[in-house]
Amino acid sequence: MEFIYEGRHYPVILERKRVKNINLHIRTDGSIYVSAAPHVAEHVIQAFLEKNAARIAPASDRIREKRRGKVLHDGAVLPWLGQALTLRWAAKPCQTVRNGNVLTVFARTPEEAEYAFTQWRNAECLELFRQLNDETCAAFRQAGYQVPHARIEIKNMVSRWGSCTAQSGRISMNIRLIQYPVGSIRGVFFHEYTHFLHQDHSAAFYAVLRRMYPEYDRYDALLKMT
Secondary structure (H helix, E strand, O other), X not given: OEXXXXXXXXXXXXXXXXXXXXXXXXXXXXXEEEEEOOOOOXXXXXXXXXXXXXXXXXXXXXXXXXXXXXOOOOOOEEEEOOXXXXXXXXXXXXXXXXXXXXXXXEOOOHHHHHHHHHHHHHHHHHHHHHHHHHHHHHHHHHOOOOOOOOEEEEEOOOOOOEEEEOOOOEEEEEHHHHHOOXXXXXXXXXXXXXXXXXXXXXXXXXXXXXXXXXXXXXXXXXXXXX
């Protein structure tokens, strides 16, 4: 199935399932996914797509264009801990190495570059987040607060920088935080640890948070800019 908007053809993935309405979702790769009940005629779905084409097509285009801009070509500049990190491809097999603001990977294609960078980023992120978790826990305990040493999970989250499950002593951190200064990442750790004491965002919550991390508002502002 497809629809046409301003002369361009947009393919649609259609799945039949038990749903009440025609549901449309644009996936992270820009593809257009539609689900509809088995009894809904295809011409009805087609009419739905054509009616909403002026909204669907530009949204899909924006996502696809954004993904094209993220291709890890030789010389690509990536945000890393609040600074610019330049990616360089090595023609011969080598270890991924960072030297100052240059990261060298063995890659012959953007896909190989993305794989090498992702593996390196994940390892670096895990090491840094574990260190900040230890430091944050120690700071709270030294201040007299009874908090657990959190088990951390690193995820690629869309709408949150972090989350805390106080009952299980678990904190989830957004891997995209690695793009921001360490002060901002530390602020998210202090924010989530404060949730072990207050499971809301009350005045009492922020009183503890700002007492424990006086620079919280300055670094949190950087996260709110995006």
